[in-house]
Amino acid sequence: MVLPQGTRSRETAVALGEAAWAEMLNDPNYALVVAPDGYQVPEGVLWPSRSSRDPEADPVNIDHGIPVDPVKAAEMLDSIRGRLHAYYDLGANPDEVQPVAIEPHVEAPLGEYAVHGYIDRLDSVQGIEKGVRILDYKSGKAPDKRFAGPKFAQLRLYAYALGKSTDWVPVKLMLVYLNPQRPGVLVEDVTEETLRKTEVELRSNIDAIVNSYETNTWVANPTVLCNWCEFRFPNGEYPGCEAYAKAVETGAVKVR
Ligand code: SF4
Known part of the structure; x- marks a missing residue:
């Protein structure tokens, strides 16, 4: 959506962001982000993926039944508002664009x-x-x-x-x-x-x-971001990441 020049105010942007978020909650892929901790999708349920849909031809409005955690949903909305305000706080003047x-x-x-x-x-x-x-x-x-x-x-x-x-x-x-x-x-x-x-x-x-x-040769490049990778330690069938273990051993990456 491109609003006409002269109408792209901060208040309008925030109102559009709030409306977009309400709309996104109709999409199970987004609703899951604010589902209560531990919520499991019932077995056998399969929703269309975002990438397989044409949003113009197929507006998302799926009766997915996913519960919403009100605290998580409020945090997400705050985060959306915060980013929209940040855009204007940067001094952007969208009316000139x-x-x-x-x-x-x-x-x-x-x-x-x-x-x-x-x-x-x-x-x-x-x-x-x-x-x-x-x-x-x-x-x-x-x-x-x-x-x-x-x-x-x-x-x-x-x-x-x-x-x-x-x-x-x-x-x-x-x-x-x-x-x-x-x-x-x-x-x-x-x-x-x-x-x-x-x-x-x-x-x-x-x-x-x-x-x-x-050649089936995948050279890993461990960085501090590895500390958020769930494959760094032995885990079920997965043996753990050798590159990470080596990087920690040599001090190239510090464990947080
Ligand atoms: S821990 Fe290993 S697998 Fe995970 S991101 Fe780092 S290098 Fe990649």
């Missing part, structure tokens, strides 16, 4: 493979014929600008796919972090060099994945 597409799907061939993705928002950039800015919202905290480079990998892929498959000219990338504790905006220019390097990197990543698949 001229979106040319919301959530467009982009896809481009790369050798014998293809890369694709959904862009959160594509804005027109004034003064450059067919120039666009690729924008992605993030629900997490803004990273330190010194470590921002790798955060643009996803948007560079979109820029590559957009440049190859449409007549739009990607000129800017923008990441908008909406966690109220540390909101922030990161911006990067797109140049010919960006697109060339992205193509080389994507090819190299695809080659590495294909090679891992063909």
